[in-house]
Amino acid sequence: MTIGTKFLLARYADCALWLGRYMERAESLARILDVNLHFSRDSRGSQNWRSIVQLNADEERFDKSYDVASYANVVHFYVLDRENPSSIISGIRAAKENARSLRPMISTEMWSHLNVFNNTMSTLTPDDLKPSELSRVCSVIKEECQTHTGITEGTFFRDQSWYFYLIGREIERADQTTRLLDIKYLLLLPPNQQAGSPVDVSQWNSLLRSVAGYHAYRREHPRGMQPKQVAAFLLFNMSFPRSIALCLSEIDGHLHRLRSGYGLRAGSGAMELLDETRAALAGHTPDSVIQYGLHEFSDYLQRQLIAITAAVRQEFCGAPSTPDAG
Amino acid sequence: MFNSAYFEHVFLAREMGVPLVEGSDLFVEDDRVWMRTTAGKAPVHAIYRRIDDAFLDPQVFNPESLLGVPGIFGAYAKGNVGLANAVGTGCSDDKAVYAYMPRIIRYYLSEDPILDNVDTHICREREGLAYTLANLENLVVKPVGESGGYGIVIGPRASREEIEDIRAKLLADPANFISQPMIDLSVCPTLIDGMIEPRHVDLRPFVVTGQSSWVLPGGLTRVALRRGSLIVNSSQGGGSKDTWVLEA
Structure with missing residues (x-):
């Protein structure tokens, strides 16, 4: 083993995670x-763009720059607003900056693609975000992200940085699913009704489509659409790539590989937190988690994910121990 | 990472298979240099450094340096880490050394140089200064310690103010300057905004000299991308071109 593969700079590990x-x-x-544009209506039948702001816990930042949560404002805020660090354009830019630091590690194909993608984002204008155009733009963004995933899978050298990259991806995946569950579940459940009462099936379809999970759900549950089952699917299913259980299991696998394959001794704190979280998940049934409160449980999961991220970054990368929600 | 030569740093690191580190990736403990890795600290024994002496160690040189590694000079002085290029080698980059090369060759080897220098006037010497001051309009004046094409005044292309400005600088600190006739660099067809246009180029060969001399079958061709400009340095927007060796 040469120095080039034996050691990974702590800074590179951090950049890979964020990429x-x-x-x-x-x-x-x-x-x-995209899904919100096509499918989502709240229980009163109106398109609810505010819910996306709530989903990302961006209310404060959004309200500072925009007066109403209209279609145009929310979409601009999340696609083109460079002032908003959680907009797509900022996210791709941040990904590119991390990739720039990682240039000695990543393939030329990955780097070129991210550059082109970043430039494509810069050419978007508010005109591209009209309701008639948004779906096309969202498709382009999704496909570019998936192209990135494919190029990375096919070309990224499988050293430690690969596992840090995957850990970052799985943490974000799990985080996005908890947020979706948390906000949408409350929003979609008709007020003052018990779970299990008749619901607008299309709403639950749309929730599943937001995580590319509608057809996956149908394979498990060919008939019917029970809110409780949808929630359980997103939490516990071990075959669905965006379920919490599968994401946590993947993170666990990657941490194990880092520790056994590369002899890294760091990460015990992250492993402990992860075990704790997985045990909490395993201790629940679809019924008990609803009883416990889906909001409370999502909140717990989000806090755990933040703590796991902080632990990984601190233990492996020497980052300061203050949690960073990203 | 924000250095204009970052691409080159990356290229070299990849070709050599070594980690590309920044100052903050390294630290010094007990006069030894360590690298921060995911496995904790890893010892570092040799560094190909790409920053100037002055930025190397804020405890010894420029205290404002954020690029450097505090304490690294102590480790170097104790022989615990090798630095390439060694501290101080920058003096061979000094343009006054270049000017003295013919005399150095004659003094040490009692031989005449095979390749002539560009006529170079050393302004720290009285005749050199007098000649330079008398012919500013026809000469290129270069500060001896700069790199990257900074501080150069090209007499034939300079405004009256620029000439007077450099005259004052020469009189204030003659030893800081050399002067040379303007070399009209050759031009090469260059793609500019979709059109082919002439741009000035120079060629830097690479030669390794020991018992014998070896010339790399290739070289660095630099191109000044601004119309008419003779400054090919990448830090001032110069580019590079492929160098073709037809027969080696």
Whole structure:
């Protein structure tokens, strides 16, 4: 083993983690915007753009720059607003900056693609975000993110940085699913009704489509659409790539590989937090988690994910121990 | 990462298979240099450094340096880390050394140089200064310690103010300057905004000299991308071109 493969600079590990996170976040956001445009209505039948702001816990930042949560404002805020660090354009830019630091590690194909993607984003104008155009733009963004994923899978050298990249991606995936569950579940459940009462099936379809999970859900549940089952699917299913259980299991696998394959001794704190979280998840059934409160449980999961991220970054990368929600 | 030569740093690191580190990736403990890795600290024994002496160690040189590694000079002085290029080698980059090369060759080898220098006037010497001051309009004046094409005044292309400005600088600190006739660099067809236009180029060969001399079958062709400009340095927007060796 040469020095080039034996050691990974702590800074590179951190950049790889954030590259994975930012790309996953951009893809997720594009999907949510697209689905909201086509399928989402709240329980009163109106399109609710505010819910996306709530989903990302961006109310404060949004309200500072925009007066109403109109279609145009929310879409601009999340696609083109460079002032908004959680917009797609900012996310892709941040991904590119991390990739720039990682240039000695990543393939030329990855770097070129991210550059072109970043430039494509810069050419978008508010005109491209008209309701008639948004779906096309979201498709482009999703496909570019997926192209990135494919190029990375096919060309990224499988050293430690690969596992940090995957950990970042899985953390973001899990985080996005908890947010979606948290906000949409409350929003879609008709007021003052118990779970299990008749619901607007299309709303639940749209929730599943936001995570590319509608057809996956149908394979498990060919008939019917029960809110409780949807929630359970997103939490516990071990075959669905965006379920919490599968994401946590993947993170666990990657941490194990880092520790056993590369002899890294760091990461015990992150492993402990992860075990704790997985045990909490395993201790729930679809019924018990609803009883416990889906909002409370999502909140717990989000806090755990933040703590896991902080632990990984601190233990492996020497980052300051203050949690960073990203 | 924000250095205009970042591309080159990356290229070299990849070709050599070594980590590309920044100052903050390294630290010094007990006069030894360590690298921050995911496995904790890893010892570092040799560094190909790409920053100037002055920025190397804020404890010894420029205290404002954020690029450097505090304490690295102590580790170097104790022989615990090798630095390439060694501290101080920058003096061979000094343009006054270039000017003295013919005399150095004659003094040490009692031989005449095979390749002539560009006529160079050393302004720290009285005749050199007098000649330079008398012919400013026809000469290129270069500060000896700069790199990247900074501080150069090209007499034939300079305004009256620029000439007077450099005259004052020469009189204030003659030793800081050399002067040379303007070399009209050759031009090469260059793609500019979709059109082919002439741009000035120079060629830098690479030669390794020991018992014998070896010339790399290739070289660095630099191109000044601004119309008429003779400044080919990449830090001032110069580019590079492919160098074709037809027979080696």
